[in-house]
Amino acid sequence: MNSFNINKRVNPLGLKKDEYDVIIIGAGIGGLTCGCYLAKSGMKVLILEQHHKPGGYCTSFRRNGFTFDAGVFSLGGCSDKGNLGKIITDLKLDRFVDLIRLNPSDVIITNDCKIAVDNDLNKMIHQFQSNFPSESEQIEKLFKFINNSSYSGLFTELKNDSLEDLLDKYFHDPKLKSMFGLYMGHFGQPPKRTSAMASAVVFKEFMLDGGYYPKGGIQSFADAMAKCFKDNGGDLIFSCLVEKIIIKDKKVKGVMLKNKSNIRAELVVSNCDAIQTFFKLVGREQLEKTFIDRMNRMVPSTSAFAVFLGISRRVDLDHKCKYWYSSNSMSENGLLGFGRGGKDEIMEHIIFSFPSLYDPNLAPKNCESVCLLTGAPYADKEFWDNNRDEIAERIIREAEKIIPRISDHIIVKEIATPLTYHKYTLNDRGAAYGWACTPSQITKDVLKQESELKGLFLAGHWTSQGFGISRVALSGYNAASIIKSAVLHDK
Known part of the structure; x- marks a missing residue:
């Protein structure tokens, strides 16, 4: 990872209080990383975040001690050779956060x-x-192909293929295809609709270099990046919603906040939802018709439905790690009960995570924090008001096949729907990781990070191939x- 230093402000005469070299919209990990490097280089940088904490999806919350x-x-990707590992080293984030590595990183069931x-x-x-001896040679070939290939090599080889094509x-x-489809898929998106390229990125960064967890919870990592940003002179304002990116003559001039005040900057980085960025913050009147048409053809990823449980006992599992679980009963009966698109719309599964299993300080003594997550298409408030509790109960019943009698020990229960994820991230339809990772949407420039509007740049998962914090x-x-x-x- 190459460090860089500018060592002087863009404006050598000095900037006024309400003026910045760069304004970044959104304190997700993409925005924080960008801000850290720009502030470190000597630029005057402001990050504006509509939520009351940093991280985007990389956040944690507490309920009654859980x-x-x-x-x-x-x-x-946190090893010395991984993308995130290089950034952690470059920014010296280990000053602010301790990472542990789970081994195994995951269990697939x-x-x-x-x-x-x-x-x-x-x-x-x-x-x-050992589980699939008749496929031994091919298993080794797939692992070594992905492990030994560069990202550009994977793109060249797999850009037109689906995950189903790759596994076939x-x-x-x-049964082996189902195992890989569950782990390499994208939040329930079935293998025939999932990009092989994006799946290979998941494989490379999570299966081959995964399982890293920050002590104190995932929020600790976002907090460490925010501290690094501020230590390098950056300004970070929470609960501050940007309403408009100010543009004159196709050039960025700053942002307007919800309270109608303006902050000036000739460079703006949007780390938020691309649909919101261009259609709301910029405005269609500033965009070329061909770009609008392309955006309208793009499809966001699925969202998520989560159940968070505080239970009054410790879980007894073979391994302290995440569990990925799918069963025939799940596929046949359905967790979500949508009935639109059927199995083609979502491949149902549950991801189990246990923060207090990795760090005992994250739950009261002799208790456990349990997170249960599945992919979920978007639906309106009426649907979730009528169905959220029933869906949560179905997920808990399935979870009891991994953690018996969990229902008898629940003392805290919280539910998050796609509407919840939209509320806290403003991602279109609560999208979990930007654009849906389909073969037709995987191109080298999903969206160019330097836009056609002078001074407007993009960061975050709406610009990247694959998903994940790395x-x-x-x-x-x-x-x-x-x-x-x-x-x-x-200059």
Whole structure:
């Protein structure tokens, strides 16, 4: 990871109080990463966040002594060679947060099989081979193909393929395909609709370099980035909603807040939902018709439905890690009960995470924090008001197949629907990770990080291939690098 320094302000005469070199909209990990690098380089940077805490989906919340992670359950790519690991080293984030690594990082469970995802590549390959001996040679080939390929190599090889295409190319056993489809898929998106390229990124960053967890909960990582940003001179304002990006003659001039006050800057980075960025904050009148048409054709990812439980006993599991679970009963009966699109719309599964299993301080003594998450299409308030409790009960009943009699010990229960995730992130339809990762939407420039409007840049998962904190952090680094180059060029 190349560090950079500008060592002087964009405006050598000095900036006024309400003027900044760069304004960043959104204190998600992409925005925080971008802000850290720009502030570190000597620029006057302001981050504006509509929520009362940093992180976006990388946040935690507390209820009656229990800590729950809202959407991100672990970090990937944190090794010395990983994208996020390089950023952590570059920004010296270990000053503010301690990462532990779970081993195994995950356990995958279906009706037919249970496999632990070991941190050691050879042990992981052996786990799959011992469960599927007839596919041993092909299992090793797939692991080594993804492990030894660069991101550009994976893009060249897989850009036109679905995950189903990739699995069919390597395997015959449908049970093995189901295991990989569950773990490499995208929040319930079925393999035939999921990009093989995006799935390979998930595989590379989570299966081969995953299982990292910050002590204190996922929020600790976002808080560490916010502290790094402020330590480098950046300004960060919470509960501050940007209503408009001010543009004159196709050039950025600053932002207008909800209270109608203006803050000036000739460079703005939007780390928020791309649909909101262009259609609300910028406005269609500033955009070319071809761009509007392209945006209208793009499809956001699915959202999520989560149940957060505080239980009055410790869980007894073989491994302290996340669990991925799918069963025949789930597929046949349905967790969500949508009835539109059927199995083509969502592949139902549950991701289990246990913050207090990784850090005992995240729950009262002899208790456990349990997070249960599944992919969920968007629906209106009436649907969730009528169905959320029933859906939560279905998820808990399925969870009892992994944690018996959990219902008898619930003392805290919170439910999050796609409407909840929209409320706290403003992502269109509560999208979990930007655009849906389908083959038709995976291109090298999902959205260019330097927009057609002078001074407007993008960061975050709406610009990246694949999903996960590692990818959005990398997008933040890339946005900062592009801005640095643009500033030096203008000088």
